[in-house]
Amino acid sequence: MRVVILENADQVAGRAASLVLQQVQRKPDSVLGLATGGTPLATYRRLVDAARSGQVAFHQVTTFNLDEYVGLTADHPQSYRTYMRKELFEPAGFDLSRCHLPDGTRVAWEELQRECQSYERQIRESGGIDLQILGIGTDGHIAFNEPGSSLASRTRVKALTEQTRQDNARFFASPDDVPKLAITMGIGTILEARQIVLLATGGQKAKAVHALVEGPLTAQVPASALQMHPQVTVLLDVEAASWLARKDYYQHVEAIQSALESGGQIP
Ligand code: F6R
Numbered sequence: 001m002r003v004v005i006l007e008n009a010d011q012v013a014g015r016a017a018s019l020v021l022q023q024v025q026r027k028p029d030s031v032l033g034l035a036t037g038g039t040p041l042a043t044y045r046r047l048v049d050a051a052r053s054g055q056v057a058f059h060q061v062t063t064f065n066l067d068e069y070v071g072l073t074a075d076h077p078q079s080y081r082t083y084m085r086k087e088l089f090e091p092a093g094f095d096l097s098r099c100h101l102p103d104g105t106r107v108a109w110e111e112l113q114r115e116c117q118s119y120e121r122q123i124r125e126s127g128g129i130d131l132q133i134l135g136i137g138t139d140g141h142i143a144f145n146e147p148g149s150s151l152a153s154r155t156r157v158k159a160l161t162e163q164t165r166q167d168n169a170r171f172f173a174s175p176d177d178v179p180k181l182a183i184t185m186g187i188g189t190i191l192e193a194r195q196i197v198l199l200a201t202g203g204q205k206a207k208a209v210h211a212l213v214e215g216p217l218t219a220q221v222p223a224s225a226l227q228m229h230p231q232v233t234v235l236l237d238v239e240a241a242s243w244l245a246r247k248d249y250y251q252h253v254e255a256i257q258s259a260l261e262s263g264g265q266i267p
Contacts, residue, residue: 003250013042033132066143068104070181102183132193140221144184153186210243
């Protein structure tokens, strides 16, 4: 796990955007896994700017979002489909026919089950995710894999914890409007991505980040499953890194790694 501690949220967005740009410039028909929420917004703004200035073209890229609420219409202002169209897909010139989110408009249980299986199949048939962007919940969730989720789980319907519903209430008119269920990629699904980049900013994420990086591997902290993945970069601002016990070591490793990557000597 590569732990990168940056000065502020703006630098986190800059680093995340440049990892996505490198991926798409290297492979224009990349398959990206995408997250919603507050954290990746600044990264998406940078990707939009890069597309508008001609640095990159996204029209051949295929995307799979991590999750979608169950029970909101597709054009509901708080659906993740609406968020992605508005914040990234339309302004950055993605081909909408290549952009996938689970369909949470279905309500019958059997239809939801079929939708989860079909989402897994579509990811497989696309050749798998090259680069997956993740955020982290204050309760340690990734996507909507809440504490207690199987570390081998696949795309399925999950009930949101009260903590997650409270955290997400800021996007809704009233806390009661936050849906109780979501379709989410599983932890096993996420771990199949070839490269993973997790972003966390702000002191409210510090405890979860500590558990992700330094805690034991446990289903009680779904993000800790990332310890099993060989290509994970964790991009943090100073506040999100504030609970890490081995901060100095991560900074030392990062100084060596970036010097070597830019063709320099071991510092
Ligand atoms: C969203 C998602 C969630 C968020 C997490 C953090 O697609 O999968 O796991 O990444 O809840 O959300 P923010 O960034 O709003 O703090």
